[in-house]
Amino acid sequence: MIIAITYLGLLQLLLTTPPCVELNAPVVVRVGDGDISCEPSPFDDSLDAAVRIQREFKSYPSTLFQQAGCTRIVLCTKLAYAGQLRAAIPDWEHNTLYIDTQRGAKSPGYPEHVLHHEFFHLIDHADDGDVYSDATWAALNPISFRYGNGGVNAQTTRNTGALTDNIPGFLTHYATTGVEEDKAELFAFSITHKDYITTRIKTDTVLAAKIIRLKAILRNLCPDAKDLISIHPDGLTTSHSAYPTSN
Numbered sequence: 522m523i524i525a526i527t528y529l530g531l532l533q534l535l536l537t538t539p540p541c542v543e544l545n546a547p548v549v550v551r552v553g554d555g556d557i558s559c560e561p562s563p564f565d566d567s568l569d570a571a572v573r574i575q576r577e578f579k580s581y582p583s584t585l586f587q588q589a590g591c592t593r594i595v596l597c598t599k600l601a602y603a604g605q606l607r608a609a610i611p612d613w614e615h616n617t618l619y620i621d622t623q624r625g626a627k628s629p630g631y632p633e634h635v636l637h638h639e640f641f642h643l644i645d646h647a648d649d650g651d652v653y654s655d656a657t658w659a660a661l662n663p664i665s666f667r668y669g670n671g672g673v674n675a676q677t678t679r680n681t682g683a684l685t686d687n688i689p690g691f692l693t694h695y696a697t698t699g700v701e702e703d704k705a706e707l708f709a710f711s712i713t714h715k716d717y718i719t720t721r722i723k724t725d726t727v728l729a730a731k732i733i734r735l736k737a738i739l740r741n742l743c744p745d746a747k748d749l750i751s752i753h754p755d756g757l758t759t760s761h762s763a764y765p766t767s768n
């Protein structure tokens with residue numbers, strides 16, 4: 522165990538991400554209208570998560586963590602917000618990203634996706650302090666489109682997070698539940714499935730416009746992150762009317 526703990530400490534010394542913090546007792550933190558609660562994670566699961574975090578975040582410039590207000594990553598289990606179990610929770614009130622080291626950890630691709638998705642909520646909050654509305658982004662959608670009632674109500678919807686070609690302008694059903702989830706889904710898949718999106722935006726002008734907007738949001742918050750999304754729709758012709766290039 523001593524060797525393993527030393528390995529985790531050594532791992533963090535070598536890396537550019539915020540420190541991964543392990544709990545030694547259950548924690549309850551008041552955030553917004555609810556409590557974040559979590560418990561200590563088994564060491565082996567913490568170690569797996571720490572390795573995964575470093576691997577997934579290695580392309581992020583260190584300044585992005587600073588600009589997004591992420592100063593620590595808490596590794597834990599039985600993570601919940603207001604009693605609802607979650608794989609990860611962004612806590613911008615306390616500059617913390619909570620990661621459940623066990624929930625969904627065995628589902629191929631899921632724990633990697635969750636890291637990028639939840640980190641984007643921190644970016645989104647740092648961008649303008651408003652996560653749950655974005656009129657500029659919403660205007661990129663077809664005029665008749667309305668978002669659903671938030672990701673919190675889709676946690677148990679079957680296949681809500683599965684990539685699909687069947688919803689023009691969106692990557693997943695989950696992305697249609699709220700503007701904040703739309704942005705976070707597009708950011709996460711832009712990192713993990715850029716070839717898929719590169720193909721989609723050749724025929725999906727709404728999605729192409731969203732990629733351009735997403736890159737502008739990143740560039741405005743953190744110039745060092747301007748190349749983090751290596752998808753380039755700029756050369757595509759689009760007739761979409763809402764086509765902002767700045768924040």
Ligand SMILES: [Zn+2]
Nearest residue numbers: 638672702705
């Ligand atoms: Zn989300």
